Amino acid sequence: MRPAEFDFVRAANVAEALGYLQYGSPIAGGQSLLRDMRQRQLSPRRLVDISHIDELDYINMDGDVLVVGATTKLAAIAASPLVKDKCDALHQAAGFIGDVQIRNRGTAAGNICGTWSPAGWSVDIGVVLAASKGEVVVRSVSGERRIDGAEFVAAEKSPIEVSELITELRFGAADKSAYVRLSRRTADASIGSAAAFVTRKSGRLELGLALGQVHRRIVRATAVEAAVASHGIDDLATDLALAELARTVSPPDTAHANSEYRRSILPVIAKRAIRAAL
Numbered sequence: 686m687r688p689a690e691f692d693f694v695r696a697a698n699v700a701e702a703l704g705y706l707q708y709g710s711p712i713a714g715g716q717s718l719l720r721d722m723r724q725r726q727l728s729p730r731r732l733v734d735i736s737h738i739d740e741l742d743y744i745n746m747d748g749d750v751l752v753v754g755a756t757t758k759l760a761a762i763a764a765s766p767l768v769k770d771k772c773d774a775l776h777q778a779a780g781f782i783g784d785v786q787i788r789n790r791g792t793a794a795g796n797i798c799g800t801w802s803p804a805g806w807s808v809d810i811g812v813v814l815a816a817s818k819g820e821v822v823v824r825s826v827s828g829e830r831r832i833d834g835a836e837f838v839a840a841e842k843s844p845i846e847v848s849e850l851i852t853e854l855r856f857g858a859a860d861k862s863a864y865v866r867l868s869r870r871t872a873d874a875s876i877g878s879a880a881a882f883v884t885r886k887s888g889r890l891e892l893g894l895a896l897g898q899v900h901r902r903i904v905r906a907t908a909v910e911a912a913v914a915s916h917g918i919d920d921l922a923t924d925l926a927l928a929e930l931a932r933t934v935s936p937p938d939t940a941h942a943n944s945e946y947r948r949s950i951l952p953v954i955a956k957r958a959i960r961a962a963l
Contacts, residue, residue, distance in 0.1 A: 755794035774862035808897035863961035
């Protein structure tokens with residue numbers, strides 16, 4: 686099916702893009718967006734190309750926080766020594782997404798926005814963002830605001846206003862991190878995934894844990910985080926917290942795996958991610 690008629694403009698900078706967004710939708714890699722447009726599940730009046738805005742393409746540090754520009758390619762994230770050193774979970778997640786062609790076109794912000802795609806999920810970067818206790822920075826003509834990363838990816842609909850543009854993702858700091866993803870084949874859709882961030886402070890373990898594809902939204906496992914911090918990964922309290930989480934989630938049924946299977950693997954991939962980070 687062909688998409689409905691639309692206008693196309695290319696923004697030279699963020700200010701210009703914000704002006705265009707009053708009547709359009711941003712596009713960078715466009716993989717989820719164009720698919721949904723072809724299926725007539727989305728019909729924006731105008732597409733605003735932001736892929737050539739250099740000020741949105743970067744990877745750097747702000748203190749101990751890893752900052753990734755909105756249009757930074759997934760391939761660049763997967764190849765970055767800085768990302769591997771400071772946020773190994775993000776390095777691993779970016780390398781899992783699709784194939785080489787997809788990673789060369791897909792962007793950091795586009796991946797987390799694919800969470801609301803009518804045709805499916807793109808959760809890898811979002812799982813890492815939630816586990817790291819990170820933030821999403823958005824800008825409009827009236828200013829800038831930050832959205833908690835876990836709240837952003839857990840929202841039932843996009844928390845971004847029509848006139849707003851994601852400018853960067855901020856990943857929280859940790860001593861170590863890891864990302865675990867289960868799928869039939871490397872480039873297939875995820876059956877379940879987990880990201881863990883661990884930091885030791887004064888003999889106490891601090892954990893950030895999030896899971897994807899085991900619920901209709903990305904889940905930040907706060908009860909499991911508390912159990913591991915207080916009792917350790919192999920304690921009964923941690924097993925009970927994982928079992929309770931598996932009981933309360935609502936996994937989807939897809940061609941790749943049914944809800945019962947996704948529920949059963951939740952404790953397994955969560956522990957694998959935590960152990961890998963430790």
